[in-house]
Amino acid sequence: MASFFKSFVTLALLVLAIGSTNAQLSKDFYSKTCPKLFPTVKSTVHSAIVKEARMGASLLRLFFHDCFVNGCDGSLLLDDTSSFTGEKNAVPNRNSARGFDVVDNIKSAVENVCPGVVSCADILAITARDSVAILGGPNWEVKLGRRDARTASLSAANNGIPPPTSDLSRLISSFSNLGLSTKDLVALSGAHTIGQSRCVQFRPRIYNETNIDSSFAKTRQANCPRTNGTGDNNLAPLDLKTPTYFDNSYFKNLIAKKGLLHSDQQLFNGGSTDSIVKSYYSSPSTFTSDFVAAMIKMGDIQPLTGSQGEIRKNCRRVN
Numbered sequence: 001m002a003s004f005f006k007s008f009v010t011l012a013l014l015v016l017a018i019g020s021t022n023a024q025l026s027k028d029f030y031s032k033t034c035p036k037l038f039p040t041v042k043s044t045v046h047s048a049i050v051k052e053a054r055m056g057a058s059l060l061r062l063f064f065h066d067c068f069v070n071g072c073d074g075s076l077l078l079d080d081t082s083s084f085t086g087e088k089n090a091v092p093n094r095n096s097a098r099g100f101d102v103v104d105n106i107k108s109a110v111e112n113v114c115p116g117v118v119s120c121a122d123i124l125a126i127t128a129r130d131s132v133a134i135l136g137g138p139n140w141e142v143k144l145g146r147r148d149a150r151t152a153s154l155s156a157a158n159n160g161i162p163p164p165t166s167d168l169s170r171l172i173s174s175f176s177n178l179g180l181s182t183k184d185l186v187a188l189s190g191a192h193t194i195g196q197s198r199c200v201q202f203r204p205r206i207y208n209e210t211n212i213d214s215s216f217a218k219t220r221q222a223n224c225p226r227t228n229g230t231g232d233n234n235l236a237p238l239d240l241k242t243p244t245y246f247d248n249s250y251f252k253n254l255i256a257k258k259g260l261l262h263s264d265q266q267l268f269n270g271g272s273t274d275s276i277v278k279s280y281y282s283s284p285s286t287f288t289s290d291f292v293a294a295m296i297k298m299g300d301i302q303p304l305t306g307s308q309g310e311i312r313k314n315c316r317r318v319n
């Protein structure tokens with residue numbers, strides 16, 4: 001009877017382990033094989049941010065753009081080859097995603113201390129966490145054990161990452177397609193408390209929309225000409241006051257109709273997410289804990305584990 005019970009429990013645990021796709025990710029995945037991993041990544045991220053504060057934002061965004069396209073598998077980092085066109089030239093990334101040279105530096109530093117052990121996908125996860133923490137945001141334990149994809153897909157990147165022209169319903173469905181809730185959507189969008197956007201992404205909003213503070217629109221118009229094709233790459237901060245500090249002011253901006261992107265203001269525009277925005281504005285600690293939970297959840301999207309994929313030596317190409 002006892003042994004029957006024991007094999008039943010074993011079976012039940014096995015079923016649980018198989019049922020949850022990220023069962024193999026764990027916080028101590030490299031504790032034996034690369035004990036210096038965390039300080040090595042952090043010091044390289046830190047130098048990059050000291051050199052340019054915006055880099056923290058750019059690195060955080062890379063993790064989002066990786067995870068939303070065939071899972072967190074480092075596919076975003078692959079350069080184009082003769083056999084595939086990668087994700088770097090997809091619409092959401094071209095002339096926009098940045099920090100690839102910093103990722104190369106981090107990868108080299110990690111290869112120096114433990115060659116051939118740590119995946120590029122995991123490096124993006126740790127880098128995103130460190131960027132947030134260094135810019136004054138929360139710290140958390142990152143789950144690890146992802147492996148790297150051997151291919152990348154331009155079309156998957158074009159289809160997977162929602163454009164800033166999205167309305168609320170499209171934002172909600174693009175997140176829910178990946179198992180992320182509406183609350184996760186709002187919490188993760190709080191990442192726009194840091195970083196910059198190009199004029200081409202917010203021009204229609206500052207000239208044509210009505211749910212925008214008029215003096216804010218004027219301020220942004222000053223460095224983003226009305227005519228399409230002029231000043232397209234001029235930058236403006238996603239959070240008007242503290243774009244290099246990770247706080248909850250993104251939500252304050254939305255309530256004041258000072259969201260920079262159309263998609264930002266959709267989260268506070270009389271719809272179902274208004275109450276979440278208000279709660280993150282009034283309670284920074286609720287934002288922090290929901291953001292951390294959502295980052296971990298995003299990091300769990302379809303990882304390659306076990307013997308799937310590979311541990312790339314150079315994040316830009318397959319071995």
Ligand code: HEM
Nearest residue numbers: 057058061064096162163164188191195196197198201263
């Ligand atoms: C909800 C849907 C989202 C949309 C439509 C969106 C769209 C955008 C756009 C259009 C930009 C400016 C790009 C440019 O002008 O070149 C941007 C920047 C940024 N996004 Fe998002 N984003 C979304 C969600 C997220 C999430 C979930 C994160 C991270 C958790 C994130 C992190 C960032 C950061 C940090 C920047 C600034 C990057 C830099 O300065 O280099 N975004 N986003």
Ligand SMILES: *[C@@H]1O[C@H](CO)[C@@H](O)[C@H](O)[C@H]1NC(C)=O
Nearest residue numbers: 203204205207208226227228
């Ligand atoms: C604003 O809307 C008008 C009318 O739809 C359009 O012609 C114009 O190009 C738009 N301007 C911008 C900057 O989007």
Ligand SMILES: *[C@@H]1O[C@H](CO)[C@@H](O)[C@H](O)[C@H]1NC(C)=O
Nearest residue numbers: 165200203204226227228229
């Ligand atoms: C300018 O670009 C916006 C957004 O892409 C577009 O909706 C609009 O029609 C364009 N306006 C002109 C005059 O081409």
